[in-house]
Amino acid sequence: MSGRYAPSPSGPLHLGNLRTALIAWLQARLAAMPFILRMEDLDLPRVKPGSSEQIIADLRWLGLDWDEGASITNPGSGGPSAPYAQSARNPFYQKAFQQLLDKDLIYPCYCSRKDIQQAASAPHLHENGPIYPGTCRDPEMRAEMERRHPDKPAAWRYRAPARTIEFEDRLVGRVSQTLDREVGDFVIKRADGLFAYQLAVVVDDGLMGITDVVRGADLLDSTARQIELFEALDYLIPNFWHVPLMLDAQGARLSKRDGSDSLELWRQQGKSAEAVIGFLAHSVGLIDRDCSISARELVQELTLEGLRQRLVVAARE
Ligand code: GLU
Numbered sequence: 001m002s003g004r005y006a007p008s009p010s011g012p013l014h015l016g017n018l019r020t021a022l023i024a025w026l027q028a029r030l031a032a033m034p035f036i037l038r039m040e041d042l043d044l045p046r047v048k049p050g051s052s053e054q055i056i057a058d059l060r061w062l063g064l065d066w067d068e069g070a071s072i073t074n075p076g077s078g079g080p081s082a083p084y085a086q087s088a089r090n091p092f093y094q095k096a097f098q099q100l101l102d103k104d105l106i107y108p109c110y111c112s113r114k115d116i117q118q119a120a121s122a123p124h125l126h127e128n129g130p131i132y133p134g135t136c137r138d139p140e141m142r143a144e145m146e147r148r149h150p151d152k153p154a155a156w157r158y159r160a161p162a163r164t165i166e167f168e169d170r171l172v173g174r175v176s177q178t179l180d181r182e183v184g185d186f187v188i189k190r191a192d193g194l195f196a197y198q199l200a201v202v203v204d205d206g207l208m209g210i211t212d213v214v215r216g217a218d219l220l221d222s223t224a225r226q227i228e229l230f231e232a233l234d235y236l237i238p239n240f241w242h243v244p245l246m247l248d249a250q251g252a253r254l255s256k257r258d259g260s261d262s263l264e265l266w267r268q269q270g271k272s273a274e275a276v277i278g279f280l281a282h283s284v285g286l287i288d289r290d291c292s293i294s295a296r297e298l299v300q301e302l303t304l305e306g307l308r309q310r311l312v313v314a315a316r317e
Contacts, residue, residue, distance in 0.1 A: 001211040003028030004036040006201070008043070009051035011256035013058055016246030018263060019280040022295065023243050023311065024214035025064045030304040036208055037069030042086040042200050058263050062273050063295040081208040086200050093195040096203045096233055097188070100158065105232055106188060108154035109136040110145035131184035132157065156189035158229070165224035170241040170308060171315045172217070177224035186225055202226050206235025214241040217315070244284060244315050285314045
């Protein structure tokens with residue numbers, strides 16, 4: 001049994017990211033299981049130099065610790081499931097890719113963005129644009145697309161089965177998604193050669209023996225796809241805890257880009273780690289008053305079921 005926090009080092013963590021980190025840490029500590037820090041630095045074009053180190057320093061400053069995973073001096077090492085940085089885990093993704101290929105669950109796709117938009121007269125929209133109409137699923141159509149784009153390297157897509165995935169999120173409750181209709185054939189390896197988040201996260205959680213995935217509710221929509229991959233790769237399917245995202249005063253999601261909710265700003269204003277932990281915990285209903293409290297003290301205040309119940313209430317709001 002183990003839990004994890006898996007930040008993307010694309011900039012400093014904002015308070016919303018830190019709140020998710022705190023909840024993931026609390027969940028693992030209250031369940032008395034190892035906690036892993038994994039750097040999701042796979043999308044190299046988006047990685048900001050120095051960001052991993054900053055994330056590690058910020059988590060440490062807040063009093064959040066981990067039993068395995070990235071450290072400042074050696075982001076790749078730190079335990080039996082090393083390396084803990086996705087950029088160093090390509091051989092594992094390659095192996096999983098081969099397994100999916102052997103089972104004929106994936107196929108190369110030569111379509112451009114424009115092709116996808118044009119292929120369906122009224123394309124169904126998914127979070128990242130239109131649902132892929134399945135053009136390259138058909139070998140003849142694929143050959144035609146390859147002819148049309150002779151210089152375009154292929155992306156690889158997973159054949160979304162006509163199957164409804166149902167799961168019980170520990171916080172959100174029952175969730176169901178029909179893969180072919182609501183998701184479509186999704187990319188597991190991008191045309192630029194990078195493995196997609198959807199594949200990497202499943203391989204990592206599977207191989208690291210993660211039993212509880214605690215993360216932001218923005219990833220709820222990815223979960224059915226990931227369950228499909230967990231099964232296809234014969235890994236244990238973890239429990240999912242999708243925690244509410246922190247919103248700004250206007251009700252918008254926080255973004256890493258504008259930096260207005262960075263820990264650095266709070267630190268410059270003289271706030272202590274305990275004041276930040278107290279604010280974060282109170283903002284999601286884990287404590288009744290906004291007071292100074294250390295992460296360790298917070299563990300003493302809560303039980304695992306108490307944590308879950310308070311988060312269920314916050315998730316409903
Ligand atoms: N790396 C992702 C993020 O920072 C989280 C992925 C996950 O927890 O599954 O949003």
